[in-house]
Amino acid sequence: MKIATWNVNSIKIRLERLLAWLPIHSPDVVCLQETKSIDENFPEDALREAGYHTAYFGQKTYNGVAILSRKPLCDVQLGLAPALEDPQARFVSADVEGVRVLCAYVPNGSTVDSDKYAYKQRWLRALDAYLESQSPDQPLVLCGDLNIAPDDLDVAKVEAWKDSVLCHHDARQAFERLLAWGLTDVVRRFHPEGGLYSWWDYRQLAFPKNDGLRIDHILATEPLAALCTGAYVDRDQRKGKQPSDHAPVVAEFNR
């Protein structure tokens, strides 16, 4: 089972690229973030023709998440309620062949002293509460743009980013709580040396300079993580015409 996560930064603008990308990897499950589409406009038909069932939770202009799956999606849940009554569409979960798949778009947080950062912290606490309703002994995968670079190994220019909301101590602690609950960072497991990034700013030639951060993640409970045979970032998708500012992250499981 191959599982991917990709912040597409508008499903409308990225649909052509997404449809071209799917056959390259033939992922079984794809978690998408920042679809920026109301549900009526979600390209369900085009994705069905590409061979995917879809579960989506969108809103106007901002946010929006979706799960694509070759196999049917069961028990679809939209949002983090009752842990959080969130007016923003940032979370969708579903079962795929006995695996609970969680797709999250964690708030960015803007600046450390902003209300948005308080919301990010609150949101991450609600994610903890959601996980408490699940078991780390069952196959579960948390995918998404977590807007956290968990370690300096995940930041190309550490000094330039040390005060950002992506690297802040509280955000990194929230990531550690996910690991403490029972999740494994499978990309870290296969690349302990670091230096893999999943996001590069559109501005200031960040990608050619490789001024990147790893903020998109695939975290799996041990029953699933133990079966992981590889995990990587598909950097090629940041190249070329009209890329998202995020590249897809992919993990393969022998099940």
Add this chain to the structure above:
DNA sequence: ATGGCCAATTTTATTGGA
């Protein structure tokens, strides 16, 4: 080559992203 923001909406500016 991987190239100097991008996408949606409020649309000829503004807002949010990270």
